[in-house]
Amino acid sequence: MFEISLRCFKCGRKYSIGSFFWCPSCKGSLDVEYDYNEIEKIILTDEFKRTPVSHWKYWAFYPVNTPSKAITLGEGNTPLIKSKMNSNLYFKYEGCNPTGSFKDRGSTVEITKALENNVKKALCATTGNMGASCSAYCAKAGIELTVYLPKDTPRSKIEQILSHGARVKKISGNYNDCLRKIHELKEKENYYLVGDYPFRTEGEKSIAFELAEKMKIDSVILPIGNGTLCYATYKGFQEFVYLGLYEKIPKIYGVQASGCAPVYKAWKENSEIKEINPKTKASAIAVGKPIDGEKAIFAVRKTGGKILAVSDKEISQAKAELAKEGIYAELGASTTYAAYKKLENELKDQTCVLIITGTGLKEK
Structure with a gap:
């Protein structure tokens, strides 16, 4: 809601929110910038101060348009x-x-943002936990997810991913091989990616x-x-x-x-x-x-x-x-x-x- 732009951590170039998963110029990681003057108005309210700790108490610090429509499973406020x-x-x-x-802390924001962008299908590369989390939140959001993972990923994590209805593609390689695969698919068919992005x-x-x-x-x-x-x-x-x-x-x-x-x-x-x-x-x-x-x-x-x-x-x-x-x-x-x-x-x-x-x- 109060996000301004995406800034490349490496080269400093700025882009509009939702435009890219990485810097198109140098391939660097992107960071969300905010209007902290607007956020300050929220955190100074009695409502913010009275609200018990929960992940979505801090909605003003997330790049979402309608926090009341967040895709949430009750994440956060852990012991x-x-x-x-x-x-x-x-x-x-x-x-x-x-x-x-x-991973659920990131998934709730990332998948909420995906739904705001009218995403219907997405790809994910994982060592296990990311895929398990994204598959659960995509299931809640009604987004079709395909997960690429190393073939030696723990069975319990694969079962967890499959239980939420995601498709699983096993790769004879490591996580970065999976990552390269989904990046190739994105370039060819313009898939939406979920994972460690801004x-x-x-x-x-x-x-x-x-x-x-x-x-x-x-x-x-x-x-x-x-x-x-x-x-x-x-x-x-x-x-x-x-x-x-x-x-x-x-x-x-x-x-x-x-x-x-x-x-x-x-x-x-x-x-x-x-x-x-x-x-x-x-x-x-x-x-x-x-x-x-x-x-x-x-x-x-x-x-x-x-x-x-x-x-x-x-x-x-x-x-x-x-x-x-x-x-x-x-x-x-x-x-x-x-x-x-x-x-x-x-x-x-x-x-x-x-x-x-x-x-x-x-x-x-």
Whole structure:
């Protein structure tokens, strides 16, 4: 409603809202710009202040025209659980979202926007969670969805996608091979794409909004797959700080599996992100060339955080330790606890939140 334009994160060119999925000039990732003067008028109202925390409380920060017609399944407002081992450590458990992962925050906004654009058919590339989420929201919206995924995607995620009526195309390759396929189809037949594109980022900001309403946070640790959540979390806090709703953006720490760590490598070497072939059991974050990798590095550097890489062995151990906290996380989500263990001395006096991005029930 208060969105102004799409701006290329890489070259700075601007485009009208809804025009593109990436910059047509340099292929860079796009970012939504807003009229914050108009948003400020909404957040200063008694109605906004009285409204309980929920994903759509923050409609003014999303690029949708009619929030009352949002395609929603009750996403957001997930539990913030205090660790029994460390009084300064908290877990934001995204497994309680409707399809079991944080992806629902982005899907509700992205699919609402698709419906506003009169979309009837869409394509999606996924490692599993994205497809599961998009298929559910497309089912609610009446949009026909075809999902391309690696043939070794966990069976439970494929079954979840199929249950919502989406078509599944298995690819002998990795996530980026699936991504190239749907991009080719878009160019040939002008398909609408759903996934880690600009409107999804806006929906995923709600993690930051919810945390900001809860308490003062010093640091956040989250997994990096495509990098969208990392940047969205930064942007959400940044918007709240800019509008006087929060004091300071927390340090953001990103983590990848060492068998698929192109963003970590680029951050460490101060170099461009180069595509790699993923070799990790943490399939949810097995992304060899992240769409929003540059944005993730920006968010981490801007807040004074770090990017880490953890081994599959460390991830499995972290998953087991999270279970002892009462949290059943998938491997990709468990990377956050593995990273925290490496940072524990550095963060011991800080209030730290780990984003547990998905439930372990998805990996069967």
